Amino acid sequence: MTILTAGTRAALLGTTSLIFLGISAHTLRAQEAGDGFLGTLVLGESKRDVLTDTAVPVTEVDQEEIDDRQAGTVAELIDSVPGVSLVNGSTPQGSGINIRGFGANGTFGTDSKVAVQVDGASVGAEKLYRIGTQLFTDPFLYKSVSVIRGTVGSFEYGSGIVGGVVKLETKDASDLMQGEIGYALGQTLEFSSNGTGITSSSVLAWQPTQDMEFLLNYTWRDQDNQKDGGGNAIGNSAFSLPSGLIKAKYTFGENRDQSVTLSFAKTTASDRDVPFDSFTTTANAFGHVDRDTDSTTAVLTYNFNPADNDLIDLDVVLSYADQQIDQRYVPGTSPLENTPSAAGLLALVNADHRYQTTKLAFKNTSLFNTGAVSHDLRTGLELIRRERLDASSAAGGVDNRLALFAVDDMRIGDAWTVTPALRYESSKITGSTAPNDGTFKSDAVMGGLSVRYAFGNGLALFGSAAYTEGLPIIDDLDTASAITQSEKSRTFEIGASFDRSDLFQSGDNFSIKGVVYQTSLYDVTSYLVPGVRPPAPALDKIETEGLEVEVSYAMESGFYLDLNANMVKGSEFGPGLPVTDWRNSPADSVRFTLGRKFGDELDLSWEVVANTSIDGGRAATSGFGVHNLRATYIPQSGVLKDTQIRVGLENVFDRDYTPHLSTRPAPGRNLKLTLSKLF
Numbered sequence: 001m002t003i004l005t006a007g008t009r010a011a012l013l014g015t016t017s018l019i020f021l022g023i024s025a026h027t028l029r030a031q032e033a034g035d036g037f038l039g040t041l042v043l044g045e046s047k048r049d050v051l052t053d054t055a056v057p058v059t060e061v062d063q064e065e066i067d068d069r070q071a072g073t074v075a076e077l078i079d080s081v082p083g084v085s086l087v088n089g090s091t092p093q094g095s096g097i098n099i100r101g102f103g104a105n106g107t108f109g110t111d112s113k114v115a116v117q118v119d120g121a122s123v124g125a126e127k128l129y130r131i132g133t134q135l136f137t138d139p140f141l142y143k144s145v146s147v148i149r150g151t152v153g154s155f156e157y158g159s160g161i162v163g164g165v166v167k168l169e170t171k172d173a174s175d176l177m178q179g180e181i182g183y184a185l186g187q188t189l190e191f192s193s194n195g196t197g198i199t200s201s202s203v204l205a206w207q208p209t210q211d212m213e214f215l216l217n218y219t220w221r222d223q224d225n226q227k228d229g230g231g232n233a234i235g236n237s238a239f240s241l242p243s244g245l246i247k248a249k250y251t252f253g254e255n256r257d258q259s260v261t262l263s264f265a266k267t268t269a270s271d272r273d274v275p276f277d278s279f280t281t282t283a284n285a286f287g288h289v290d291r292d293t294d295s296t297t298a299v300l301t302y303n304f305n306p307a308d309n310d311l312i313d314l315d316v317v318l319s320y321a322d323q324q325i326d327q328r329y330v331p332g333t334s335p336l337e338n339t340p341s342a343a344g345l346l347a348l349v350n351a352d353h354r355y356q357t358t359k360l361a362f363k364n365t366s367l368f369n370t371g372a373v374s375h376d377l378r379t380g381l382e383l384i385r386r387e388r389l390d391a392s393s394a395a396g397g398v399d400n401r402l403a404l405f406a407v408d409d410m411r412i413g414d415a416w417t418v419t420p421a422l423r424y425e426s427s428k429i430t431g432s433t434a435p436n437d438g439t440f441k442s443d444a445v446m447g448g449l450s451v452r453y454a455f456g457n458g459l460a461l462f463g464s465a466a467y468t469e470g471l472p473i474i475d476d477l478d479t480a481s482a483i484t485q486s487e488k489s490r491t492f493e494i495g496a497s498f499d500r501s502d503l504f505q506s507g508d509n510f511s512i513k514g515v516v517y518q519t520s521l522y523d524v525t526s527y528l529v530p531g532v533r534p535p536a537p538a539l540d541k542i543e544t545e546g547l548e549v550e551v552s553y554a555m556e557s558g559f560y561l562d563l564n565a566n567m568v569k570g571s572e573f574g575p576g577l578p579v580t581d582w583r584n585s586p587a588d589s590v591r592f593t594l595g596r597k598f599g600d601e602l603d604l605s606w607e608v609v610a611n612t613s614i615d616g617g618r619a620a621t622s623g624f625g626v627h628n629l630r631a632t633y634i635p636q637s638g639v640l641k642d643t644q645i646r647v648g649l650e651n652v653f654d655r656d657y658t659p660h661l662s663t664r665p666a667p668g669r670n671l672k673l674t675l676s677k678l679f
Contacts, residue, residue: 046509046552046553046554046560046561046562047065047068047552047560047562047593047595047605048060048061048062048065048080048552048562049062049511049552050497050499050511050512050513050550050551050552051513052460052497052498052499052511052512052513053460053497054452055152055417055419055450055451055452055462055463055464055493055495056148056152056153056450056464057083057148057149057150057152057153057493057495057515057517057548058146058147058148058149058153059078059081059082059146059147059149059550060144060145060146060147061077061078061080061081061144061145061146061147062143062144063143063144063175065077066139066142066143066144066145067632067644067646067674067676068603068630068632068646070190070630070646070648070672070674071139072090072091072139072192072197072199072221072223073089073090073091073092073095073135073138073139074135074137074138074139074142074145074166074168075089075090075095075096075097075135076089076090076139077139077145078097078145078147078166080564080591081147081149081564082149082548082549082550082564082565082566082589083099083100083147083149083164083546083548083566083568084097084098084099084147084149084164085098085099085586085587085589085659085660085661086098086104086659086661086662087104087105087106087132087279087661087662087663088132088279088662088663088664089135089662090226090237090666090667091223091236091237091239092135092136092137092239092241092267092269093132093236093239093269093271093274093278093293094109094131094132094236094277094278094279094280094663094664095109095132095135096109096110096132096135097110097114097116097135097163097166098114098163098584098586098661099114099147099149099163099164100149100150100162100163100164100517100519100544100546100568101163101542101544101568101570101582101584101585101586102114102162102163102521102544102584103163103584104132104661105583105584105661106279106281106661106663107129107130107279107281108127108128108129108132109124109125109127109128109131109132110124110125110126110127110132111127111526111527112126112127112160112470112473112526113160113161113162113163113470113526114161114163114164114165114166115154115157115158115161115164115165115166116165116166116168117157117165117166117167117168118137118168118170118265118297118299118321119168119169119170119263119265119297119299119301119319120299120301120315120317120319120359120361121297121298121299121319121320121321121357121359122158122319122321122357122359122384123295123297123321123323123357124321124323124355125323125353125355126355126386126388126473126474126475127394127473127475128325128353128394129348129393129394130276130277130278130279130281130282130286131278131325131353132278132279136267136269136293136295136323137168137243137265137267137295138201138219138221138241138243138267140188140199140201140217140219140243141170141171141217141219141243141245141265142168142169142170142171143169143170143171143172143175144168144169145166145167145168145169146165146166146167146169147164147165147166147167148164148165148167149163149164149515149548150162150163150164150466150491150493150517150519151448151466151467151468151489151491151519152421152448152450152464152465152466152491152493153165154466154468155405155407155421155422155423155446155447155448155466155468156363156378156380156405156407156421158403159403159423159425159444159446159468159469159470159471160468160469160470160471160486160487160489161468162468162470162489162491162519162521170245170247170263170265171203171215171217171245171247172213172215172247172249173205173206173207173213173214173215173247173249174205174207174213174249175205176203176205176215176678177205177207177213180207181207181208181209181210182206182207183204183205183206183207184204184205184206184678184679185202185203185204185205185678185679186201186202186203186204186205186676186677186678186679187200187201187202187203187676187677187679188200188201188202188674188675188676188677189674189675189676190672190673190674190675191672191673191674192223192670192671192672192673193669193670193671193672194226194227194667194668194669194670194671195223195224195225195226195227195237195238195667195670196223196224197221197222197223197224198221198222198223199219199220199221199222200219200220201217201218201219201220202217202218202219203215203216203217204216204217210251211250211251211252211256212248212249212250212251213248213249214247214248215245215246215247215248216244216245216246217243217244217245218242218243218244219242219243219244220240220241220242220243221239221240221241221242221243222239222240222241223237223238223239223240224238225237225238226238226667226668226670227667227668228656228665228666228667228668229651229654229655229656229657229665229666229668229669230656230665230668231668232665234664234665234667235275235280235664236274236275236278236280236664237664237667239269239271240269240270241267241268241269242267242268242269243265243266243267243268244265244266244267245263245264245265245266246262246263246264246265247261247262247263247264248261248262249261249262253304254306255306255307257304257305257306257307258302258303258304258305259301259302259303260300260301260302260303261299261300261301261303262298262299262300262301263297263298263299264296264297264298264299265296265297265298266294266295266296266297267294267295268292268293268294268295269291269292269293270290270291270292271290271291271292271293272290273288273289273290273330273333274288274289274290274291275287275288275289276288276289276327276329276348276349279663279664280663280664281663284333284334285334285335285336286334286336286345286348286349287329287330287333287334287336287337287345287349288329288330288333288334289327289328289329289330289349289350290327290328290330291325291326291327291328292325292326292327293323293324293325294322294323294324294325295321295322295323295324296320296321296322296323297319297320297321297322298319298320298321299317299318299319299320300317300318300319301315301316301317301318302314302315302316302317303315310366310367310368311366311367311368312364312366313364313365313366313367314362314363314364315361315362315363315364316360316361316362316363317359317360317361317363318358318359318360318361319357319358319359319361320356320357320358320359321355321356321357322354322355322356322357323353323354323355323356324352324353324354324355325352325353325354326352327349327350327351327352327353328350329345329346329349329350334349344392347392348392348393350392351391351392351393351394352389352391353389353391353394354387354388354389355386355387355388355389356386356387356388357384357385357386357387358384358385358386359382359383359384359385360382360383361380361381361382361383362380362381362382363378363379363380364378364379364380365377365378366379372412372413373410373411373412374410374411375408375409375410375411376408376409376410376411377406377407377408377409378405378406378407378408379404379405379406379407380403380404380405380406381402381403381404382401382402382403382404382405383401383402384399384400384401384402384403385398385399385400385401386398386399386400386401386474388474390432394475395431395432395474395475395477396431396432396474397429397430397431397432397474397477398429398430398432398474399427399428399429399473399474400427400428400429400430401425401426401427401428401471402425402426403423403424403425403426404423404424404425405421405422405423405424406421406422407419407420407421407422408420408421414454414456415453415454415455415456416451416452416453416454417450417451417452417453417454418449418450418451418452419449419450419451419452420447420448420449421447421448421449421450421466422445422446422447423445423446423447423468424443424444424445424446425443425444425446425471426441426442426443427441427442427443427471427472428440428441429441429472429473429474429477431474431477438477440472440477440484442471442472442484442486443471444469444471444486446467446468446469447466447467448464448465448466448467448491449464449465449466450462450463450464450493451463451464457500458498458499458500459496459497459498460496460497460498461495461496462493462494462495462496462497463492463493463494463495464491464492464493465490465491465492465493466490466491467488467489467490467491468488468489469486469487469488469489470486470487470488470489470526471486472484472485472486472525476525483525485523485525486523487521487522487523487524487525487526488521488522488523489519489520489521489522490519490520491517491518491519491520492517492518493515493516493517493518494515494516495513495514495515495516496513496514497511497512497513497514498510498511498512498513499511499512505555505556506556507555507556507557508553508554508555508556509552509553509554510552510553511550511551511552511553512549512550512551512552513549513550514547514548514549514550515547515548515549516545516546516547517545517546517547517548518543518544518545519543519544519545520541520542520543521541521542521543521544522540522541522542524538524539524540524541524542525538526538527539527542527572527583529574529575529577530574530583537574537575539572539573539574539575540573540574540575541572541573542570542571542572542573542582543570543571543573543582544568544569544570544571544582544585545568545569545570546566546567546568546569547565547566547567547568548564548565548566549563549564549565549566550563550564551563551564557596558596558597558598558599559594559595559596560593560594560595560596560597561592561593561594561595562591562592562593563590563591563592563593564590564591565589565590565591566586566588566589566590567588568585568586568588569581569585570582570584570585581615584661585614586660586661587611587612587613587614587621587623587659587660588611588612588614589609589610589611589612590608590609590610591607591608591609591610592607592608592610593605593606593607593608594606595630599636600634600636601633601634601635601636602631602632602633602634603630603631603632604630604631605629605630605631606627606628606629607627607628607629607630608625608626608627608628609625609626609627609628610623610624610625610626611623611624611659611660614660621658621659621660622657624655624657624659625655626650626651626652626653626655626657626666627651627652627653628648628649628650628651628652629648629649629652630646630647630648630649631646631647631648632644632645632646633645633646633647642677642678643675643676643677644674644675644676644677645673645674645675646672646673646674646675646676647671647672647673647674648670648671648672648674649669649670649671649672650667650669650670650671650672651666651667651668651669651670652669653669654668654669655668656668
């Protein structure tokens with residue numbers, strides 16, 4: 001693969017491979033006969049588990065890590081996942097997620113190739129010009145975040161997913177009550193020095209009976225403009241963000257085998273006299289606006305899981321996601337105001353936007369055997385309706401979709417796991433204004449196959465192939481010659497994992513997982529030839545390839561380390577043009593954490609984040625290395641018993657840098673203090 005041609009990539013790949021192969025060889029020699037496969041190890045002493053029992057490249061961030069990272073945005077929770085890069089991740093405005101080179105970019109907050117779900121609801125817009133809103137929510141509402149990278153694990157969640165899926169799960173009252181009947185009140189206060197940030201999160205959990213539970217959360221987050229490592233103010237980095245969550249669950253039926261859960265989450269912001277271009281890439285040519293943003297998600301879930309029938313574990317999920325953006329131009333703030341371009345400018349900056357996505361999903365999991373093969377079969381039917389308000393540079397319309405999927409984890413003995421996946425999706429788009437005031441229909445069948453072989457010593461090898469199609473979206477019809485073709489993508493992966501307890505000494509735990517992938521996106525419609533104004537031809541093809549590595553090691557004494565590494569290279573092919581670097585390729589990166597836990601009372605860690613320099617793509621950026629320090633102190637006795645005290649010092653040496661793909665400098669040194677108590 002071409003990722004091995006660059007010196008830095010080759011060095012990192014070679015080092016990682018040698019470590020992996022050396023440890024595997026040592027373990028194979030030391031393995032005693034009769035030991036079985038251990039599956040996923042729960043590494044309680046490390047920051048994060050490595051999920052070694054699946055061929056899908058997936059990483060989970062649990063409640064403990066959410067708390068420890070002291071993240072100001074959801075983006076800052078997942079930027080430590082290999083393959084994930086952020087566009088301006090320290091603010092909810094003008095930010096977005098990039099996974100494996102796809103997702104957010106400096107012009108649109110998303111390209112529809114990264115899916116985001118909250119409690120099963122599909123959230124976020126398709127394309128909003130110069131406005132990034134994909135991460136418009138607060139970390140304190142959630143208990144876990146899962147990131148699926150690539151296509152092979154995405155067929156339960158949507159079509160056209162090339163980058164990956166981000167799944168967020170909101171908190172439950174039972175998580176706080178821990179089986180007790182009654183109520184609990186939690187309060188968290190967080191302060192940050194850079195931008196004089198302050199956050200208050202209040203949560204009330206009430207469980208009047210074993211079968212009923214209620215949760216209320218109100219979080220208010222406020223921050224002034226931050227400063228970069230050079231002491232300069234970072235434009236458009238100030239915000240006030242109130243968020244709320246209401247959640248209730250009722251369990252009933254024979255043997256408590258049925259439940260109904262309702263969750264309602266809402267985040268709003270009122271920004272005044274802020275740049276229309278939230279990515280701040282156009283020297284304020286569009287001027288300033290007063291912008292009100294309202295993001296609402298409501299999910300009603302019914303579950304039926306009878307204990308005496310393994311063929312039924314049914315979820316019926318009705319979800320509604322509404323994202324509304326109202327804007328008013330601030331007169332006198334754009335140099336284009338008194339030019340011939342004024343009419344187009346005012347139409348754009350005064351445009352209101354609204355996305356409403358309603359989804360009814362039926363999903364069932366069946367467990368059964370056919371001879372020597374055991375099946376974990378997940379099937380589903382989805383009815384999806386997306387409505388978009390017509391606006392300047394954002395055509396309106398309705399997109400009705402029907403989707404069917406089936407994913408079968410077939411285990412053959414103790415060694416083989418074969419997982420075929422299939423998805424069918426049809427779409428009918430009805431545009432609301434010219435030139436997209438017609439109707440367009442499309443459909444596609446897509447799917448993949450993963451195969452995993454587990455040796456009896458903790459080592460496993462796996463590979464996968466996946467094909468997906470991105471059906472045309474409402475935006476695609478908003479042209480003089482409407483785009484009616486699907487974007488198509490193929491991804492191939494091969495990898496290995498290894499986990500073992502008592503590897504180097506008694507009581508330690510070690511896990512490692514590495515994935516090499518290659519993706520080809522063709523019949524491209526999302527990306528135009530650079531340097532040509534619309535209507536410009538689209539690229540012919542985009543190819544990306546990379547390596548992702550996750551390592552976790554914990555000792556019985558409390559010492560632990562985590563390492564995540566990502567190397568990627570991308571190329572774009574334009575009609576009649578030479579091959580160039582893919583404009584949205586992230587930089588190669590390594591994130592290393594070394595820490596020690598002193599029982600349940602104290603956790604100290606040092607984190608290093610390093611990115612290589614990059615010459616191609618959207619713009620050249622310099623490499624950097626940033627150091628972060630964290631301490632978590634939970635007294636086990638006395639007046640402060642069970643109070644959680646967290647101190648974090650980010651960018652310790654006040655490094656002045658701009659991550660590749662970001663359009664704003666990263667924050668400089670930032671001291672954070674978090675106090676949390678459950679009463």
